[in-house]
Every structure is written in C-alpha cells, then in structure tokens.
Amino acid sequence: MEKIIQGKYVQLENVNMTFVTRKGTFEALRGIDLNIREGEFISVIGHSGCGKSTVLNLIAGLLQPTSGLLFCAGREIAGPGPDRAVVFQNHSLLPWLTCHENVYLAVERVFGKNENKTQLRARTKAALELVGLGHAADKRPNEISGGMKQRVGIARALAMEPKVLLLDEPFGALDALTRAHLQDELMSIMAKSGCTAVMVTHDVDEAVLLSDRIVMMTNGPAATIGEILPVALPRPRKRLELAENAEYNHLRSEVLKFLYERHAKKAA
Amino acid sequence: MSVITLQRKNLETDMSHETSPAQPAKAAPAPVTMAADSAAIAIHDKAINERAAKNRQLISAFFQWLLPPLFGLMLFTAIWALISYQSEGLPGPIPTWHAAVTLFSDPFYNNGPNDMGIGWNILNSLERVGLGFGMAAILGIPLGFIIGRFAFASRMAAPIIGMLRPVSPLAWLPIGLLVFKAADPAAIWVIFISAIWPMIINTAVGVSKVPEDYMNVARVLKLSEWKIATRILFPFVLPYMMTGVRLSIGVAWLVIVAAEMLTGGVGIGFWVWDEWNNLNVEHIIIAIFVVGIVGLLLEQMLIMIARRFSYE
Ligand SMILES: Nc1ncnc2c1ncn2[C@@H]1O[C@H](COP(=O)(O)OP(=O)(O)O)[C@@H](O)[C@H]1O
Ligand SMILES: [Mg+2]
Numbered sequence: 001m002e003k004i005i006q007g008k009y010v011q012l013e014n015v016n017m018t019f020v021t022r023k024g025t026f027e028a029l030r031g032i033d034l035n036i037r038e039g040e041f042i043s044v045i046g047h048s049g050c051g052k053s054t055v056l057n058l059i060a061g062l063l064q065p066t067s068g069l070l071f072c073a074g075r076e077i078a079g080p081g082p083d084r085a086v087v088f089q090n091h092s093l094l095p096w097l098t099c100h101e102n103v104y105l106a107v108e109r110v111f112g113k114n115e116n117k118t119q120l121r122a123r124t125k126a127a128l129e130l131v132g133l134g135h136a137a138d139k140r141p142n143e144i145s146g147g148m149k150q151r152v153g154i155a156r157a158l159a160m161e162p163k164v165l166l167l168d169e170p171f172g173a174l175d176a177l178t179r180a181h182l183q184d185e186l187m188s189i190m191a192k193s194g195c196t197a198v199m200v201t202h203d204v205d206e207a208v209l210l211s212d213r214i215v216m217m218t219n220g221p222a223a224t225i226g227e228i229l230p231v232a233l234p235r236p237r238k239r240l241e242l243a244e245n246a247e248y249n250h251l252r253s254e255v256l257k258f259l260y261e262r263h264a265k266k267a268a
Numbered sequence: 269m270s271v272i273t274l275q276r277k278n279l280e281t282d283m284s285h286e287t288s289p290a291q292p293a294k295a296a297p298a299p300v301t302m303a304a305d306s307a308a309i310a311i312h313d314k315a316i317n318e319r320a321a322k323n324r325q326l327i328s329a330f331f332q333w334l335l336p337p338l339f340g341l342m343l344f345t346a347i348w349a350l351i352s353y354q355s356e357g358l359p360g361p362i363p364t365w366h367a368a369v370t371l372f373s374d375p376f377y378n379n380g381p382n383d384m385g386i387g388w389n390i391l392n393s394l395e396r397v398g399l400g401f402g403m404a405a406i407l408g409i410p411l412g413f414i415i416g417r418f419a420f421a422s423r424m425a426a427p428i429i430g431m432l433r434p435v436s437p438l439a440w441l442p443i444g445l446l447v448f449k450a451a452d453p454a455a456i457w458v459i460f461i462s463a464i465w466p467m468i469i470n471t472a473v474g475v476s477k478v479p480e481d482y483m484n485v486a487r488v489l490k491l492s493e494w495k496i497a498t499r500i501l502f503p504f505v506l507p508y509m510m511t512g513v514r515l516s517i518g519v520a521w522l523v524i525v526a527a528e529m530l531t532g533g534v535g536i537g538f539w540v541w542d543e544w545n546n547l548n549v550e551h552i553i554i555a556i557f558v559v560g561i562v563g564l565l566l567e568q569m570l571i572m573i574a575r576r577f578s579y580e
Contacts, residue, residue, distance in 0.1 A: 060488060061483055062487060062488070079487075080484075080487040080488045080490065081488070081490055082488065082489055082490060084488070086484070086488050088484065088485070090481060092481040092482065092484065092485050094482060094485070094499065094500065094503070096503040096504075098500070105489065105491075105495075105499060106489055108489065109489045109491060109495075110489075160489075163392065220470055
C-alpha cells in the first residue's frame with residue numbers, strides 16, 4: 001500500500017460514524033466515500049450539525065470511525081499525528097504561551113529530533129512571518145485580535161509542514177473584512193506550499209473561492225455526501241474579478257441550490 | 269479627512285460582492301470630522317478634568333474600602349468592651365492591649381521549654397504547619413494530577429477520598445502518636461492528613477477541566493506525557509492548585525492550635541492551654557488575635573503568589 005495511487009492521496013471508504021451517548025446511539029455519518037488528490041483543496045459544506053467537523057476529525061484521527069477505512073498517503077489513519085495538522089475553529093492557542101512559543105511547541109515536536117534550537121527558532125519565525133505576524137511573536141493570545149489568533153493557528157499548522165492541512169471553519173468567528181483578507185492570504189500560502197487541504201465551512205463564497213472541489217453534505221442524522229462540485233476556475237483567483245465571472249456565479253448558485261432547495265434545513 | 273472617506277468608499281466597493289455589512293462604515297465619517305475640530309480645546313480641559321477625577325476617586329475609595337472595615341473593627345471593639353464590662357472574668361480591650369504591649373516588647377525570650385516568648389511559640393507552630401503542609405503538597409499535588417489525568421486512578425481514589433476526607437483531623441492524632449511514638453511528629457502528621465485533601469481534590473478538578481481543545485492540540489502534535497504535563501496541564505491547573513493550597517494552609521493553621529493543645533510542646537496552641545491553666549485570660553484573647561492575624565497573613569501571601577503565577 002506504500003505506493004500512492006494517483007488521485008487517492010486521502011481516501012475515505014464507506015466510512016460510518018455512530019456516536020454512543022448516554023441517551024443512546026446517534027448515527028452521524030453513513031457511507032462516506034471520498035478521494036482527495038495530492039495538492040487539492042477540498043471544502044466540505046453543509047448545514048450546521050450535519051457532521052462536517054466529524055468528517056474532519058476522522059481524517060485528523062481524533063475520532064475513530066465505527067466502520068469503514070481511512071487512508072492518508074497510502075497508510076491507514078490510526079490516530080492523530082503531525083502529518084495532518086489541524087487549524088481549529090476556536091484557534092486553540094495555549095493562552096500562557098506567546099505566539100512564538102505556541103508555534104515553537106509544534107515545530108519542536110516535528111523537527112526537534114534533527115535540527116538544533118537556532119534552526120527551530122528560524123522555522124518558527126518564518127511561519128509567523130508567512131502569516132504577517134512577525135511583529136506579534138512575543139505577544140500572548142489574549143493580547144491580539146481574533147483574526148491574528150487564527151493566523152497564529154494557521155502558522156502553527158503550516159510550520160509543521162504537514163501532508164494534509166485540516167481547517168475547521170477557520171474564519172467562522174471573524175468579521176467579513178478580516179475573513180476576506182485571511183482567505184486571500186490562505187490562497188496565496190496554499191499556492192506556495194502546494195499542500196493538500198480539507199476545509200470545513202458554511203460560507204458559500206469561501207468554498208467557491210478557495211476550493212478545487214466542494215463536497216456538499218446532506219443533513220443529519222446519517223448524513224452523507226450529497227454531491228461533489230468541481231470548481232474549474234483558473235488560479236490565481238481574484239475575488240474582485242470573480243464577482244462578475246459567470247462561471248463563479250453559476251457555481252455559487254449551484255451550492256446555494258443544493259443547500260437551500262434540495263437539502264433545506266427545517267426550521268428547528 | 270478626504271483621504272479617510274475615500275478609503276472607506278474603496279473598501280465599500282471592494283467588499284460589495286461579499287456579505288460584509290457596509291452600514292457601520294457609512295455612518296463613521298461625520299463623528300470623525302467633529303473630533304478633529306475640537307481636539308485642541310479638549311486636551312486642556314482633559315488635564316483639569318483628570319486631576320479632579322483622580323481626587324474624586326481617592327475620596328470614594330476611602331469611603332468604599334477603608335471606612336467600612338474601620339467601622340466594623342470599632343463596632344467589634346465596642347461590643348467586646350460592653351460584654352467585658354458586664355462579665356467578671358473577661359478582660360476588656362484596654363487591659364488586653366496593655367498585656368499585648370508587654371508581651372510583644374520581648375517576644376523571643378527563652379526561660380526553658382515551658383516558658384518561651386510568644387514569638388517562639390508562633391514560629392514553632394508555623395514550622396509544624398510548614399512541614400505537615402509541605403509534605404502534603406509534595407504528595408497531594410502529583411496525586412491530584414494523576415487522579416485528574418487517568419480515569420482509572422480517579423475511580424480508584426474516589427472511595428478512599430470520599431471516606432477519609434470528612435474525618436475530623438484530630439481523630440488522626442492517636443494513630444500518629446502510636447506510629448511515631450512522639451508528640452511532635454504526631455502533630456505534623458495531623459497537619460499532613462488534614463491538609464492533603466484540598467490539594468488532591470482541587471488539582472484533580474483542575475486537570476479534569478482542561479479544555480478538550482488543548483488536549484486535541486496535544487494529540488495532533490503527539491506530545492509526550494511530560495510535555496503535556498509541563499506545557500498544558502500545569503499552566504492550566506495552576507490556579508486550581510493554588511486554590512487547593514490556600515484551603516490547605518487554612519485548614520492546617522486551623523488544626524494546629526487544637527493539635528498542640530493535646531500534644532503540648534512549644535507552640536501557640538500549647539501556649540493557649542498553658543495560659544488557661546495560669547488563668548491568664550488576656551493572653552488567651554491575645555492568642556486568638558495572633559492566630560487570626562497569622563492566618564490572614566498566610567492567606568494574603570498565598571493570594572499574592574497565586575496572582576503572580578496566573579497567566580491572565
Ligand atoms: N462526541 C459526540 N458525541 C455525540 N454526538 C456527537 C459528538 N460529536 C458530534 N456529535 C453529533 O454529530 C452531529 C454532527 O456534528 P458535527 O460534526 O460537529 O457537525 P457540524 O460540524 O457539521 O456542525 C451533531 O448532531 C452532533 O450533535
Ligand atoms: Mg463543526
């Protein structure tokens with residue numbers, strides 16, 4: 001299995017996920033099949049509670065599927081690991097460490113065996129500069145804005161040089177301006193690093209703008225993949241130009257139709 | 269001004285295809301103009317206003333924070349004076365004050381083990397508390413970490429802690445006397461066993477409250493148990509641990525007086541008992557104040573340490 005079959009860098013095969021809770025069992029996912037190519041940017045979109053985070057956590061190895069198989073780079077996913085870095089929704093920075101120390105913790109873990117402290121520090125600095133936060137390295141998370149925290153979270157993930165970058169609604173808690181800014185930054189970073197990414201989102205524009213393919217999920221319980229929409233827009237993409245692009249608007253309305261016509265969420 | 273407005277305009281058009289709320293940006297320009305025009309006048313007025321505000325703050329702080337406690341202490345002393353006036357044996361505030369002045373004019377005299385200055389008695393008690401509490405901390409805090417971190421350990425410890433914690437501290441004294449065959453270690457043992465529970469429990473509660481997100485970071489990074497303990501658990505648990513330490517010191521100081529009354533030796537508890545045998549009631553009252561004030565200082569000291577270590 002060491003040789004990676006073309007087009008199947010990350011592979012989900014008939015994955016089912018049933019949570020056992022005190023009140024009984026809850027079938028969250030049923031029959032998820034998904035193949036992700038190397039270097040591909042995938043968005044997972046769906047209504048709140050449908051199981052997007054669960055899919056991401058399964059790839060991260062933070063959850064074990066009830067049944068089904070998951071592979072990454074030809075190996076079965078047995079648990080979490082630094083080859084699959086996660087950018088958490090609420091940044092999950094350690095508040096008692098500075099931005100530099102937060103990133104360094106990850107860098108040290110991944111490269112500490114082969115590199116000396118100077119090299120590790122240089123890596124940390126480079127990662128923070130990549131997200132435009134070189135100046136905030138010595139600040140604690142509670143001294144910087146929400147957008148900056150999320151950037152540190154991205155820097156921490158990227159500094160690990162992961163095979164796959166997993167992002168769980170990375171910009172969900174940010175205001176529209178900051179979000180747009182960070183989306184542009186993420187796009188250029190991903191173009192440079194060429195790393196594979198899976199991003200959970202509920203923002204239609206974000207999904208179309210960033211993705212190579214959009215995975216649209218049906219509503220839970222027993223949610224599954226409803227449709228996969230390829231986004232063939234050329235890169236680099238510019239949000240201003242795309243606004244008048246017919247293909248962009250067509251894709252956008254496709255996603256909207258899926259979410260609000262075919263799989264509308266009943267009012268709770 | 270015009271530059272700012274222009275930029276705002278640009279932003280609005282930039283973002284028009286986004287779901288960005290343009291409303292707040294539109295409303296902004298007007299207040300900005302006003303602020304710029306009146307800025308110079310405002311600076312002068314501000315300096316005067318700030319000084320006046322500072323004075324007002326000082327006065328209100330005095331009325332809010334200093335006057336009530338003073339008033340409380342005065343009331344307390346007045347009631348004490350009234351009661352002592354009515355009763356025969358109880359000395360009032362004034363004779364007690366005089367006795368305290370003589371007592372504290374020579375706190376460190378030493379006329380043999382049965383007659384030492386109040387200072388020696390306090391220090392001896394503090395030493396026992398320090399030893400008993402110290403050992404409780406050395407054992408209790410790591411135990412708390414283990415119990416909080418591993419569900420099996422927690423389930424294992426639950427019945428033991430549940431059963432032993434409510435036992436009155438002095439019930440442990442005979443066991444101590446039996447095992448150590450000496451009064452001093454027995455007193456320290458009693459401090460140890462009564463001070464250990466708050467530290468175990470609070471540390472364990474802290475560890476079990478570490479947010480899932482931080483643990484997920486640890487799992488994704490595959491951090492070693494040691495790194496998890498030093499980088500995630502310890503910093504997060506520190507405030508909980510300090511609460512446990514504070515409660516423990518409180519209990520230890522509470523228990524030492526009673527333990528020393530029973531075991532004898534040099535110490536504030538024994539001193540109280542001795543003065544009761546001498547029927548020196550002023551000294552007993554002084555001892556009560558001393559115990560209270562030392563306890564208060566210990567507590568304040570720990571609160572300061574806790575603040576020093578808080579990451580917020
Ligand atoms: N650990 C868990 N235990 C029980 N139910 C869970 C657990 N995690 C998620 N769920 C349930 O699974 C469903 C999908 O959750 P999630 O993946 O977080 O949704 P999304 O990220 O799409 O909003 C929800 O109904 C949620 O309540
Ligand atoms: Mg989610």
